[in-house]
Every structure is written in structure tokens, then in C-alpha cells.
Amino acid sequence: MVIENLPLGKAINLGLRQALLNDPKVLLMGEDIGTLGGVFRVTEGLKAEFGANRVLDTPLAESGIVGSAIGLAMRGYRPVIEIQFNGFVYPAFDQITSQLAKLTNRHEGAMQFPVVIRIPYGGHIGAVEHHQESNEAYFLHTAGLRVVSPSNPHDAYWMIQEAVQSNDPVIFFEPMSRYWPKADVDTSASGFPLHATRVVRQGTDATLVGHGAMVSVLLQAADVAAQEGMSLEVIDLRSLSPIDYAPVLESVRKTGRCVIAQEAPGNVSLASEVAATITEKCFYSLEAPVLRVTGFDTPFPPAKLEAIYLPDSDRVLDAVDRVLSY
């Protein structure tokens, strides 16, 4: 069945609902997710439908939420946590990186920790400090965590369900600025496994790589470039850890040029990792250095400066011009 015109936030809501229906061990936990339905209303209606023992309005303590979810997972539950905003995940950092990520390894495989941590992230919402960070790199750097991010409603609907089914912990980054734009969702088939990269636009002159909200910026850049006679291929990584490299490498071997864009600061980031891997594996196909277009290595600025901080299609095209000039 195809549901037309579904916003991404609502697609996650439907995906979570399906996960709750499929498995009585699935629980939702977080601040304001029950009665209020979350500050973005992603869990709206779920407490009313499934009850307060499956959709928990927790005390205000992120370390408490993740730490107790770990205990619940030991008991056979599959907790799905909502962190209210990106910048509020850090009180749980020990529980995520030293505990959740490593407990399967520490138990020598005797126990599994199928916990999903949903984190709304990214800019373009004009919010105050701690609300617009793209902090995926901290989690990408931690072995034992899988990290994914959908860019569109169809993927969001399926990826959240696949994340819940994963027996490993999954950090699920939701691009806040994409919560509202609508698209069709096919509820009969996902089309892609959770960790598959997807080519979202074919092209021959250069490859653009991104994830989350950046994918729509890349598509916009590709549209503009097409009017100027350039053919750009656009790749949505979807899975940030592990990365499904085959489609990326194949594309770069074809185009010989690559620009990687992200909202996060560039230093020691996803873009750095992808650029290094492409350089190692496609060296003889490259016609130009792989360029990164990223947020600056500064704190995310006050809202009035976010449009300058965040890479837009102009900044992407500036980099495209540079890779094409070699």
C-alpha cells in the first residue's frame, strides 16, 4: 500500500506504531513522549493506544533513560528511546559509549542490547543553543553502535522498524528540518536493507555524497547544475556506521570526482572518513581531490547565523566547480 503525502515525522510515528504492534517487548521511553507525544509529536497517540507501560514519560535524566533501557534490554525488552534534542544526549554519554556499545562484547556475546536511540538533529530550524547540532561523529567513532539517518519519509518508516529489529544498539538520527516535508511511503516493501547506501540521482560528471537533510540540498544542487549542463550523481548514505561503500566507490570510479557534504563540523567527521576511504580505494580513478563541504569547526552559531554556517547548495556547487576545474 502507498500512503501519499506523509511527513517524515508522521512516517516514524507509523513505523513505531507498527513496531509496537509487531512485538510486545518493544517499549518507547523518553521525556514528554507520552501524554504530549514528544516535542515534535513523533510519538503522538502511541501512549493512548499502547498504554503507559509501553510508552514511558520518563523522569528528566538522559543517563537514567539509557542506563535503565540497558537493564530492560537485559530483561528481554527492546527499548526505543527519544532524546529530546541532539545537544541533550551528552548526560547519557557513558551509558551509550562505555556501556550500551560494549556490553555485548563484554558479555562475550551472551547478551544482546537491542536498544534504539532516536536523536533529532541538524539545523535549519532557527532554534537556540544545543538544539541544532549534528553530533553523529561521537557515535560513529564508537565501535558497537550502528548509526543510521533517513532522508525521506519512506526510508524513515522502514528504517525505524529495521532499527528496532536490529539486535545491536542503533543510534537513529532524525533530520529535524525534514520532519514536515511530505512524500509517499510504500508500506508494503522497504526496497533497501537498513545498512544499504542508495543512489538517488544518476549522473556522470561528479558524485555528491550526503545523508539526512543534506540529501535534499544535494538534489537541489544537482538540479541547478543540470541547468548549467553538468550531470551530478547524488548518493544518500542512509547508514553512517557501517557504511555500505560499494555504491559510493562504483560511482566515484565512474565520475572520477566527489564532493561530500554534511552539516556537522568537518574535523574528524563522517565526511573525513568517507573521503579517506574513497582516496584509498579509488585513487587511480580520481581526477581531482575529494572535497568536503561541512559546518565550520566552531560551536553551532546563534540562530541568526545558521544560514551562513550550514552548507547550502551554493557552497556545494562551489566545491563542484573546484573538483571539475582539475
Next chain:
Amino acid sequence: MADETLDPMVQFLTPEGNFAPSESAEAFLPYFQRLTEADHRKFYRDMVVIRRFDTEATNLQRQGQLALWVPSHGQEGAQVGSAHAAKPQDHIFPAYREHAVGMIRGIDVLEIIRVLRGLTHGGWDPTNPAHKNFHIYTLVIGSQALHATGYGMGINFDGATNTGNLDTDQAVMVYFGDGATSQGDVSEAFVFAASYQTPQVFFIQNNHWAISVPVSVQARVPLYKRGEGFGIPGVQVDGNDVFASYAVTAKQLDDARSGKGPSLIEAHTYRIGAHTSSDDPTKYRTDAELDSWIARDPIARMEAFLRNSGAPQSFFDGVHEEAADFASDIRRRTVTLENPEPASMFTNVYTDPHPVVEEQAAWLAAYEASFDEQGGGH
């Protein structure tokens, strides 16, 4: 939920504005008694002005002038009383709703507007003597509790407290909400404060909600008892009674500066408005609850008290005029606030020169200039 029969909260003014100190208020009476009629009127004036400011800021947000607003409506009694109780040498660590405290400590509240308009993450300089050690807002729930405690440790190490001089000995006060009490940082602050016997008051504004989550989710025992197991005694006050808030805070701060260590105040109050301008409180609370708290309004109660004590209509007219002027001045200055320069993103990231930041700042400047030259990019 507070077991008020066992340890009733400190109250001087009934919700009707009658002066009728509770039994528990006795220990704090001397602090009330030193207030003059001018002080009473000043408390009232500050509450009215900050409420008017809050209304103006709410309107500015609705009109697209602010990214967000965090209303203080309803909590003026707790804030104005406790702020006046602090001495100039004290250090105040707010959360993000303490607009009245900031005003009373001497910041220009337009600085708060600048934060919520999206112009700056900080806003004011706590080291400026005019700001009387009012530190910047902290948006991450509970973090500032530890900062205040560490500051208090430093005051102890410096010998800047407990010398016997109440006019110069320093203390710290940290504000946080009922929801914040669940954060590990706040419990850790209790541990450190007790261990190092910091000259400190933990001021909890229990406004009964943490966004949509009621205080009963955070605490099954009244919050003023939260510190006991840590070795931090607590007092509960009627936070909508500005006199109770003043007298209890003044005494606890004096005790703190006299070597008696940390204590905790739970001020019972209510957030009459939304959590922030992004919130819709009708989704989680009842009109009946809201109405019951409107009936305990801190400003109406003080107005009744002042009228009973003979304040003339001209006084009230004057205060309202002053509040209206204050608000229109804020509006006028808000709409003319300039956006920060892009280059400001790169300043103060580090104190010493940093090559990566400098290179990126130079790149952005050149990139922006290229648009000016070409008359636009793609």
C-alpha cells in the same frame, strides 16, 4: 503532594493578601521585619514590571521577532523575593527562566532578548560589576548546579566567606526546576556541596511541570527533603508569597555565609504560561489546575496586601505606567537589534589564536566577498 501537615511551608501572606505568618515562618520573621514600606513597594513594582516584560516578549515572539520565548509568568514571587534576598557580593547561577532575578541583579533584560532572538548564546558579562555576579543562562538541564557548587568551593578556598562579616562574606545561589532535580548533575552537586560545605543555597522553583511531565514523575517525596540524605537541609516556602521567598532565602544565604554549609529551598509556584512559545500546555494540564494557581497569583496577593496597608491608587497607576514604558522600550530596542557579523562565529572559540579557525574564517570572508564581486553565485 508535599506533606504540608508535617512541615508546613513558610508563608507570610495568604493568597488573599492577609498578613498571617505560618508557624514555620517564625524563624524567618526577623528577615521580614527589616523590610521597609519602600521595600514592599519595590517588590511589587519589580513583579509587575517583569510580568509586563514577559508579556511583551511573548508578543514579540509571536510576531516573529524572537526565535523562542521562555515565560516567567506566575513565578515572579519566588524570583523577586529570592533575588532581593541575595547580597551584591553573592554569585547567582540561573537556569533559563529567571528573568526577574537578572533584572534585579542589574542586567539589561534586553540581553535575555538577544539570546532568544538568536543573536548570541550568552548575552551578558557576569564579570561586569553592574551585573552583580549574575551568571549566564544554562539551557542544559541541571548543569549549572555543579558550576555553582564549584564556585562555592572556590569561595571557601579563598577564605571569602565565614569571616563574621555578613556584609562582605560571599555565598552562591543556584536556581533550577523540579524536573532538573532528576538529573545526575544535580545529585552530584548535592554530594560535592555537602562534602566541601559550600556556602550555597539550592533554590528549586517547583512550578509543578517539566514541560508536560508532572513533578510526581520526578519525586515521590517532597523536593525540599531531597537534600536530606546528602546532608543538605531543606525548607519549603510558598513561592507565590514574595515575602516568604525573600525572608527564607535571606536567612539561608546568611547561614551559608556564616559557615553553616549548603541548604535547599523548595519554592512552590506555578508556570501560568506555556513551557516556551513552542509549547501547548492544554495538551497535558487542566483548566481547573491552572485556575487554582491563578487564584494564588503572587502579584494579586501583594497588591491586596499593599492596598490594605494604605498604598494609594496613584502608586499602582505609577507602577503600571512604568511597566508599560519598560515594555515599550524593550520592543523599540528589540526590533532594531542588528544581526551578528558572520565573522563573529569564529571569535571566542578559543582564547589563544587557532590556525584552523583562522583559516576557516578567512575562507568564509573570501567566499562571501566573491558573491559581492560576481553579484551572486549560481
